Amino acid sequence: MSPVALITGASSGIGYAAALAFARQGTHVTAVARRAQRLAELEQAAAALPAPHGSILPVTADVRVAAAMQQAVRQTVAHFGRLDVLVANAGLGHRGSVVEADWDDLETLLQTNINGVLHAVRAAVPAMRQTGGGHIIIISSVSHNLVSPYAAVYAASKAFVSSLARSLRLELEADNIGVSELLVGRTATEFNEKRLGEGKRTGQGVPTMSADRVAAAILRAVGTNQKTVTLRFFDRLVIWGNILAPQVMGQLAKRQYR
Numbered sequence: 571m572s573p574v575a576l577i578t579g580a581s582s583g584i585g586y587a588a589a590l591a592f593a594r595q596g597t598h599v600t601a602v603a604r605r606a607q608r609l610a611e612l613e614q615a616a617a618a619l620p621a622p623h624g625s626i627l628p629v630t631a632d633v634r635v636a637a638a639m640q641q642a643v644r645q646t647v648a649h650f651g652r653l654d655v656l657v658a659n660a661g662l663g664h665r666g667s668v669v670e671a672d673w674d675d676l677e678t679l680l681q682t683n684i685n686g687v688l689h690a691v692r693a694a695v696p697a698m699r700q701t702g703g704g705h706i707i708i709i710s711s712v713s714h715n716l717v718s719p720y721a722a723v724y725a726a727s728k729a730f731v732s733s734l735a736r737s738l739r740l741e742l743e744a745d746n747i748g749v750s751e752l753l754v755g756r757t758a759t760e761f762n763e764k765r766l767g768e769g770k771r772t773g774q775g776v777p778t779m780s781a782d783r784v785a786a787a788i789l790r791a792v793g794t795n796q797k798t799v800t801l802r803f804f805d806r807l808v809i810w811g812n813i814l815a816p817q818v819m820g821q822l823a824k825r826q827y828r
């Protein structure tokens with residue numbers, strides 16, 4: 571029986587690329603997002619892949635709603651018979667002051683980046699346990715440990731999911747469920763255009779990688795049960811800079827994000 575993955579935020583960017591990458595290697599995919607038309611386009615793109623390939627089950631759902639994620643998992647198991655991989659990818663960015671930012675923006679970000687991951691994990695794990703195990707990929711960021719003025723709430727949300735991944739790994743060890751966190755740097759997606767808040771500068775001079783590169787790393791992490799994945803040397807420099815010289819990194823971030 572072919573393996574089955576559920577991917578949130580699958581209508582664009584990393585989620586879209588990951589869905590096609592999994593389908594290309596023969597994995598069936600439940601693609602979850604709010605934009606039904608984009609999911610339909612993804613389904614068509616997967617159907618056009620060279621045979622044999624996995625199929626796409628499009629599910630229009632909002633990760634912020636626990637019942638919607640529970641239903642997405644039920645649909646997955648009903649359609650494919652199992653669930654082996656969860657890619658908790660859906661997320662939003664934000665730029666702006668913690669105090670002056672619009673509260674609705676901050677609430678939307680926290681509900682998506684934190685609640686959305688929790689809802690996806692809590693829905694997926696029972697289904698994985700029924701078939702003897704699986705793997706969870708949590709998409710975090712190189713900013714997870716960054717002193718990040720004017721991007722503080724986004725960075726804090728990624729600190730949360732990175733911490734969650736590391737603790738969850740030990741909680742689920744006995745269930746044969748692996749957990750990987752991907753510390754993703756700047757990627758060429760719609761992320762910047764959809765970022766909430768007033769400050770929408772894209773950070774000139776920061777190298778950008780393709781969503782396909784991140785998707786390939788996701789597949790490798792599942793195949794090798796990697797715990798923490800950093801894709802590029804530049805991203806490692808950022809993370810180590812955050813550890814060794816946090817105030818310097820914070821001043822650089824302040825200039826970029828304000």
